[in-house]
Amino acid sequence: DDEVPWILGTHLSEQCGPLARVSEGSQVLLVEAHDFARRMPYHHHKLTLVFAAMRRFRDRLRAAGYDVTYIQADTFGEAFATFFEDNPESTLVTMRSPSYNSERRLRDLVAEAGGTLRVVENELFASTRRAFDEWANDGGQFRHEQFYRWMRRESGVLMSDSDPAGGEWNYDGENRDVPPEDWEAPSVPTHEHGAVIEEVSAWVREEFDTWGNDELRSFPWPVTRDQARDHLDHFLTERLPAFGPYQDAMRADDWAMAHGLVSGAINLGLLHPVEVIEEVEQTYEERADVPISSAEGFIRQLLGWREFMRHVYRHAMPELATANQLAADRDLPDLYWTGETGMNCLSETVDDVHERGYSHHIQRLMVLANFATLWGVEPSELNEWFHATYIDAYHWVTTPNVIEMGQFGHGVFATKPYVSSANYIDRMSDYCTDCAYDQDANTGADACPFNALYWQFLDRNEDRLRSNHRMGLMYSHVDDKRESGEMDAVRDRVADLRDRATDGDL
Ligand code: FAD
Ligand code: SF4
The missing domain is CATH 3.40.50.620 (HUPs)
Structure with a gap:
């Protein structure tokens, strides 16, 4: 046989x-x-x-x-x-x-x-199902930070004896800088793709009804093992130093910032996560210009989040795919497909996705998923949108990221929704400067939609969220807004925004 x-x-x-x-x-x-x-x-x-x-x-x-x-x-x-x-x-x-x-x-x-x-067994991950299940010990709720520390201890990555390198487990406080205006983002690697890809691209255009840019003018993705290796080497030499400090920052003119751009290659098996993790660690040890916030920040994503998502998905499926604990039932606004909106953060981000099937993590989380959550989009619909439009999207990784992390659909690991008003986007990006809307206003014809939607989201989900102690401060502001009468104006503004969306005028 x-x-x-x-x-x-x-x-x-x-x-x-x-x-x-x-x-x-x-x-x-x-x-x-x-x-x-x-x-x-x-x-x-x-x-x-x-x-x-x-x-x-x-x-x-x-x-x-x-x-x-x-x-x-x-x-x-x-x-x-x-x-x-x-x-x-x-x-x-x-x-x-x-x-x-x-x-x-x-x-x-x-x-x-x-x-x-x-x-x-699938060997293309850094952990096994069995190890995770022993660690989780039948738990029905999982905490990433605990899992991540366990992975660090088990693997010895970024450890000096039994202590984390540098003394802290997590440097995410150092991952939130915004680059100065004159900062130049490091170069993005390019690849000689050759004839095969031209052929495939033309065939895909003929054969399927696709979305997005169907030319290869901005196709930065490695398709072979050799290209993926070059891609990784380029990241390690050129991009890793700035990755940590600017991990959460967004700039309209820099679609890639200093991100790794390796999820596509890793999810296809062209790069092994352990090889990437080891080389990031080694680069950190050898090079003085790589701060710990870069090495730890990157390794946290790959050794922590990516592995965690895979296992949590396993445990929470099939419920996770349709989980919707906030009972959100609205359709995804058309602007996710067309990019046509006066909201600059969303139009820039959708344009990025349209151009090359990619946007970086904070655009995914704090622009696209944030807006959909505030709007009340049914989680599975946003999940399908991500699944279709991103080059690195596969059901196992998109589903926990979109439905749980992005939209707080289930509660299997998220302890509160990742939602914010314009405040966060304004702090972490330059989008608001060129926007038709006013990031500082809650109500009024040109007020940023994120603001009224944010307060109305808290207002309408009070039963589910008020008892969450991590939301306490926010609900004290909700109370103030109710007392002052501002909440009525906020609700009116949201009704107005919904009408505008129906007219395609958001
Ligand atoms: P970097 O910022 O350089 O990060 C390094 C690597 O860490 C990534 O390549 C990826 O392999 C891994 N990683 C980081 N965060 C996560 C995470 N939350 N889950 C899994 N792996 C992670 N990632 C996908 O691979 N496919 C998806 O379909 C996907 N959809 C997402 C949808 C939403 C709403 C959100 C919030 C996140 C999603 N992510 C997804 C996770 C993350 O945004 C991408 O992995 C990352 O942006 C890929 O770009 P990069 O290689 O430049 O990443
Ligand atoms: Fe986005 Fe609001 Fe800022 Fe415009 S003002 S870019 S809609 S956050």
């Missing part, structure tokens, strides 16, 4: 899983199924990235001597039927996909095609 590694499009690594355990010359399977790409208006760059990365990986394996069976089909079911017709004695073996229920779904599809599938 022959075992044939089946490499998913998000497992493009020769170092991990079944592929790492067979010799060159062995048969391996890749399946390019197209029907999933028709389910949503995906960003053109996302489909181009995934399909180009798979095809380049195929070519690389062939050049290394593997016997690659590459099946292009409408569905996985059709591809398996073809495969098992030609290879009736084979068993497929693959790493578990982090997406909910995928193991059963794929096993069923393989069985329907008359074959068998063996599923093994």
Whole structure:
């Protein structure tokens, strides 16, 4: 009985899983199924990235001597039927996909095609399911900070003996600077993509109904292992020093700031998170110009948040996908698709996403998700929007980020909603300077919509949020606004904003 590694499009690594355990010359399977790409208006760059990365990986394996069976089909079911017709004695073996229920779904599809599938642990993460479950000890609520410290201790990353490097576990207080006006953002790496990507891009344009820029004029994403390595090296040499201080800052002219831009490559398997973590740590140790806020800030995201999200998703699905504890039921405003709005923070951010299927974390959290939460958008609808429009979006990572962190849908780890008025955006960005709205006004025709929406959000969710001790201060302001009568004006202003949205005039 022959075992044939089946490499998913998000497992493009020769170092991990079944592929790492067979010799060159062995048969391996890749399946390019197209029907999933028709389910949503995906960003053109996302489909181009995934399909180009798979095809380049195929070519690389062939050049290394593997016997690659590459099946292009409408569905996985059709591809398996073809495969098992030609290879009736084979068993497929693959790493578990982090997406909910995928193991059963794929096993069923393989069985329907008359074959068998063996599923093994996914090695493309820094932690295992078992380790997390032992740590969590059946808990139904999870706290990131505790998990993160445990991961630091277990891995020894940024530790000196049993103490955290520098003396503190977390330097997020040093991740909140805003660059001076004359700051120049470090360069963004570029790659020679070659013919394959042009071909894939043209084919995607023909074949699918996509959203977003469908040219390759601003396609910064690595699609091969070599490009991903260059991308990471560039980050370590050019960008890491400024990453920490400006991690939360936003500037209209700098879509990338000093972020890593590596989520796409990591989520496809082109970079292993442990390799990235180790190299960031090593760079910090070797280079005096890399502050601890950069090294720790980055490692917290990758060793902490990314792993945490994967496991929390596992524990909170299937409920998480439709969780909606604030009973938010509004449609996503059209401006998320069109970018047409006088709100500068939103129009700049949607334009960024439209241009290259990416915006950085604070734009995702404090502009896009914040506004949707204040507006009262049904969480699953925003989740679909993120899923379709970002090059790094996969159900397992988008869902906990959008529904829980972004919209406080469930309560499985978030202790309060991440919402804010214009105050936060004004402090952390330069968007408000060029905006049609006044960031300092709550009411009146040109008052920033975030402000009235923020107070009305607290007002309308009082039953759910007032008892939360982390919200106490905010509710004392709500009380003041009610007493002074300002809350009535706030409610009127929100009604007016909703009318304007209906007219496409927000
Ligand atoms: P950097 O800022 O350089 O961070 C380094 C790395 O840490 C990232 O590459 C990523 O691998 C990891 N990371 C950081 N934060 C998170 C997090 N919260 N969850 C998981 N990994 C994290 N990330 C995705 O990979 N796919 C998504 O679809 C996605 N959707 C998001 C939606 C919302 C509403 C929010 C608030 C966050 C989302 N994130 C998502 C997390 C995070 O914003 C992105 O990973 C990050 O912006 C990617 O850009 P970067 O590589 O430049 O990251
Ligand atoms: Fe955004 Fe309000 Fe600032 Fe305009 S004033 S950029 S809408 S926060």
